[in-house]
Amino acid sequence: MQRLTILGATGSIGQSTLAVLDGHPERFQVFALTAFTRIDELAELCTRYQPRYAVVADTSDIARLQSLLTTTTTEILAGAEALAFVASHSECDTVMAAIVGAAGLLPTLAAVQAGKRVLLANKEALVMAGSLFMQAVIEHGATLLPIDSEHNAIFQCLPCNYPQGLASVGVERILLTASGGPFREFNAEQLAVVTPAQACKHPKWVMGRKISVDSATLMNKGLELIEACWLFNAQPEQVSIVIHPQSIVHSLVQYVDGSTLAQLGNPDMRTPIANALAWPERIHAGVSALDLFQHQLDFYPPDEQKFPCLRLAREAMKKGGTAPAILNAANEVAVAAFLAENLPFIAIPQLIEAVLTQLPMSPANNLDTILTADREARIVAENWLSQYHSGFVKSSY
Numbered sequence: 001m002q003r004l005t006i007l008g009a010t011g012s013i014g015q016s017t018l019a020v021l022d023g024h025p026e027r028f029q030v031f032a033l034t035a036f037t038r039i040d041e042l043a044e045l046c047t048r049y050q051p052r053y054a055v056v057a058d059t060s061d062i063a064r065l066q067s068l069l070t071t072t073t074t075e076i077l078a079g080a081e082a083l084a085f086v087a088s089h090s091e092c093d094t095v096m097a098a099i100v101g102a103a104g105l106l107p108t109l110a111a112v113q114a115g116k117r118v119l120l121a122n123k124e125a126l127v128m129a130g131s132l133f134m135q136a137v138i139e140h141g142a143t144l145l146p147i148d149s150e151h152n153a154i155f156q157c158l159p160c161n162y163p164q165g166l167a168s169v170g171v172e173r174i175l176l177t178a179s180g181g182p183f184r185e186f187n188a189e190q191l192a193v194v195t196p197a198q199a200c201k202h203p204k205w206v207m208g209r210k211i212s213v214d215s216a217t218l219m220n221k222g223l224e225l226i227e228a229c230w231l232f233n234a235q236p237e238q239v240s241i242v243i244h245p246q247s248i249v250h251s252l253v254q255y256v257d258g259s260t261l262a263q264l265g266n267p268d269m270r271t272p273i274a275n276a277l278a279w280p281e282r283i284h285a286g287v288s289a290l291d292l293f294q295h296q297l298d299f300y301p302p303d304e305q306k307f308p309c310l311r312l313a314r315e316a317m318k319k320g321g322t323a324p325a326i327l328n329a330a331n332e333v334a335v336a337a338f339l340a341e342n343l344p345f346i347a348i349p350q351l352i353e354a355v356l357t358q359l360p361m362s363p364a365n366n367l368d369t370i371l372t373a374d375r376e377a378r379i380v381a382e383n384w385l386s387q388y389h390s391g392f393v394k395s396s397y
């Protein structure tokens with residue numbers, strides 16, 4: 001029986017994870033569930049799954065959750081330390097890291113440092129602290145399994161000895177597919193007036209609001225490029241982005257002998273989640289089999305002029321050190337401002353580039369340096385936003 005902590009249980013990935021578990025009660029047991037603001041939903045999940053622990057963000061939410069629970073089997077905790085506690089608890093085997101954004105870094109790292117089987121959806125953790133994170137995986141003997149559909153696809157297309165180095169297992173290139181998002185065919189005038197509601201209406205995937213906006217700007221693919229470099233020990237030049245609007249081919253690996261291996265499937269996160277939960281075995285995910293006769297598959301190069309976030313992410317990865325953490329923090333501020341209708345869509349890359357230009361990059365040797373870079377980048381980004389609103393910044397995209 002695998003005992004699971006689900007960090008971010010009320011989110012899109014959290015819910016898909018619970019949906020997979022529902023099909024295999026003999027195999028998995030919920031140990032802890034965590035949520036940020038959706039206390040009512042967390043209460044329902046606790047009633048249904050009876051976890052040993054439930055974690056909320058703030059101590060003020062404890063009484064509210066308690067009043068909604070009908071059982072006493074669940075102990076309620078609050079705050080960042082509680083997240084790390086349930087992620088590293090000795091009675092938990094597997095941690096689904098599905099908190100969105102930088103808030104996921106510390107509990108995910110706690111799970112790694114406790115040597116858990118870590119199912120990584122929270123790509124921002126790896127973007128911010130890739131080097132430290134991957135060192136900790138090796139040092140503490142954690143098992144890191146990618147949940148991001150593209151990275152899970154690449155993982156499935158690689159031989160199991162890939163950690164020896166991509167060249168030594170004959171890999172030439174990784175092809176990371178991207179749907180292109182809802183604005184793939186929009187021109188500059190159309191992009192200038194898009195709304196959060198349009199950005200969150202992804203053509204192929206139903207996801208949380210932050211990743212939906214990232215998909216629309218292509219920053220999601222930029223973050224995934226960085227994620228792929230760390231997960232598979234690849235150079236940015238070894239990872240090419242391919243726009244594939246149908247989201248059927250989830251990514252590909254090209255070998256030196258001319259072979260290209262791909263993983264295909266209907267776009268449903270229950271597939272990578274089931275793959276990682278059961279790996280190296282296979283279990284039913286509740287996803288219907290792919291019907292090839294129903295699909296036409298198209299592939300295009302990305303338009304980096306129209307979607308500059310991809311270039312910004314690649315440059316940050318090449319710069320290294322704290323640059324990806326700065327990129328990530330600036331992006332989180334920009335996306336939150338766009339969702340609050342406080343920043344136009346086309347100004348998102350402008351804000352991120354301004355923060356990356358203004359803040360010096362330093363080596364990311366320890367967690368403090370990374371968390372400081374994250375904090376500073378948010379301050380610089382907020383200042384840029386104020387200047388933008390007072391008319392000191394002109395649109396350059």
Ligand code: NAD
Nearest residue numbers: 008009010011012013035036099100103121122123207208
């Ligand atoms: P979501 O917004 O639907 O859910 C986020 C979860 O994190 C919620 O449970 C929320 O309560 C919790 N949370 C948010 N802020 C928090 C904070 N400050 N402290 C503690 N908990 C907090 O997001 P999602 O779409 O499920 O995405 C989760 C992660 O998975 C992201 O990193 C995303 O990039 C990645 N991911 C998602 C998908 C997808 O299909 N949704 C696919 C690939 C990767």
Ligand code: MG
Nearest residue numbers: 148149150224
């Ligand atoms: Mg993805």
